[in-house]
Amino acid sequence: MFTSKIYKKSPVSIQNILLSTRALVRKKLRENNKCEQYTQELIAHEYDSEILGKYHDKTLHKTIKQARNTVEYYKSYDLNLKTFPFIDKLEVNSNKDKFLSSKKSGTVIKGATSGTTGAPLVIPQDMESVITEQAFINRGLAWAGFKEGDKRAWIRGDMIVPLEQKKAPFWRYSYFENMIMLSSFHMVPNNLQSYINAMAEFGVQVIQAYPSSIVTLAKYLEVNNEYYPGEIKSIVTSSESLTKEDKHLIETRFKCTVFDWYGLFERVAAIASCEHGRYHILTDYAHVELLPAGKAEDGRDRAEIVGTNFNNSFYPLIRYKTGDHVILSDEPNCPCGRVFPIVDSIEGRTGDYLIAEDGQKVHILNHIPKGVSGLLGAQFVQKEHMKIEVLVTCNNDFTTEQKLKLIDNTKERLGNKMDVTITIVDNLIRTKNGKMKQAICDL
Template sequence: MFTSKVYKKSPVSIQNILLSTRALVRKKLRENNKCEQYTQELIAHEYDSELLGKYHDKTLNKTIKQARNTVEYYKSYDLNLKTFPFIDKLEVNSNKDKFLSSKKSGAVIKGATSGTTGAPLVIPQDMQSVITEQAFINRGLAWAGFKEGDKRAWIRGDMIVPLEQKKAPFWRYSYFENMIMLSSFHMAPANLQSYIDTMVSFGVQVIQAYPSSIATLAKYLEVNNQYYPGDLKSIVTSSESLSKEDKHLIETRFKCTVFDWYGLFERVAAIASCEHGRYHILTDYAHVELLPAGKTESGQQLAEIVGTNFNNSLYPLIRYKTGDHVVLSDEPNCPCGRVFPIVDSIEGRTGDYLIAEDGQKVHILNHIPKGVVGLIASQFIQDKKNEITILVVTDKNKFNTEQCSILTKNAKERLGESISFKIQEVNNIPRTKNGKIRQAICSL
């Protein structure tokens, strides 16, 4: 909606109304009685290992059984998880339809993954799955002390303010959610004080943000030797990796705890940090296996996150290799009392960025390849200020001139109209020595 002509051309007051109405409809669809009931059930077992264990085993068995009975890809396996093969994004992308369950009910909602490789994976889900996901989000907010009606700030990469707009306000209001939404795309140094002032005067209690957006504000406060002058309950981050250094900086400058969430659209794992800063693997969200993957430079054990989703019976993914890693912890339990296993940290995706036309670093590149048909992988290379090369690995039958223009249009929306984009087809995107593909390489 935010990139539509109608929205972009409306005055701010109308944009506020459009945005609030959209939020209200989404809230009504997701946050019904069923969602509330499920949230309470999730909260009830997090301090009880027996109850949690039973819930996990029951859900895992149900997931495997349903997948075997209704999904072509899994029909030849028996009911033992260990006999299922490991799969990854490429395998799913090459067998898209074989993962779809034959048992459908109600509306199907499609969403696309993003991630470092830039090869979107379209995943269908039903309304039940959307509601269940919301229940987990609500429990996460409860960990962060959020209560219904609390005033929130949202800085999560939504294009709520048109990119062409160069003057404040760089925020809009979602009235029914009691929320101020601030643009992640207008965070030039000269604008940052107005972000802080606006949140303070709105009386924000909880901030939900992309790590890169809230870290930008924390760095601004640090550079100016300031602390956030408002009174916050907490900050909730997700969708990008958050380094320990940035988490510490944000907590110091905003004087509250950061609750970080690792998840992915495949929904095969969720890891959340608590009020004691420990990362808990949410064993009621998915079944997670940790595959040994060597050691860190300081000698700690690394493991790859491999997950089985509990919450998408329409598109079950079993033993899905995420390519993301955790550093294992020696701690057997957490002072918070929750019985979920603990990991030391998450070594997720790297914080690659490009420089936009106004000189800002743009970290949020995940949206650019979205909706481009036939695009298997991409990487952005910027050697000059106004020129970016996009390396693309494509399915040549589907990736045509029209898709090329969609990709360019998406890129210009994020980075600026004056930048020229050269699309270059390659067979492979070069990998780093760790075997990872960087989303962007900027040598400026």
């Protein structure tokens, strides 16, 4: 809707009405009694390992049985998960129709992964799946202390403000959701104070944002030695990877806890951080296997997330290799009391990397900008071997000296012979979904 001519040509007041009406319709479809009931069921079992275990086993069995009975790709397998093959995006893309269930579906909604490599994967799901997903989102919001009616801010990938618009307001209001929606596409340094003001004036209590968008605001506050001027209960992030450093930065500058959510459109795993900052594998959302994948830089064990989705019987994926990694934790349980297993952290999507001087892929780049003043954001672009362009948003403190420091840091991580250039830009590159990659490698 947001890219339609009618929306783009309407005055802001009409855009607010169009957007609010759309939100109301979506809310009515998703957040019905069934959703509410399911949310309560999910909340009820998270502190009881016996009930949760039974729920997980029952759902896994049902998933496998249904897949075997109604899905061509799985019809020859036993009811034992271990006999199923590992699959991945390429395998699913090459056998698209064979994963479709023959069961009656009603309304089918299609969505695509925004994957960084290869063709996007189109995944159909039925209304039940959409409602179940909503119940998990609602439980996530409950973890973050959100109560119905709280004032929210939303800074994600919706193109609610046409790209051509160069003047504030870069936000719209969704009346029935009591929510201010701010554009991720207009976050150039000169506009950032107006974003902060708009949220504070609205009296936002909970923020739902892409990590890159809220980090942009937190960095802005940091370089100006300021803190968010309002009182916020929590910030909920998802859809991009969030480093520990950035999480800490957001929590410091907004004076609240960040609840981060890892999920993917394939719906084969969900991992959520709680009020104690631990990442919990949600074993009622999917069955997750962790395949050993070597060691992290600090010597701890790394594992690949392989998941079986509980919540899309219309397009079941079993033992799906995500290509995403976690670092294992040695903590057996969390002070929050929830019984879901814990992982230490989720490593950046494996798509985000650069090729270093020695030909190795380097995934973790977040240490590079450390200690460089005046930096609001940085993004690494590599189009040729041995050449890296660092796109930078900054303020006046980003002097020549700081620039040289950033070049040195980059070389230190990727190789001394690397040709590193810095380009100051108004806005870093976002995908059409509004996501921002730390590294763009076209090799």
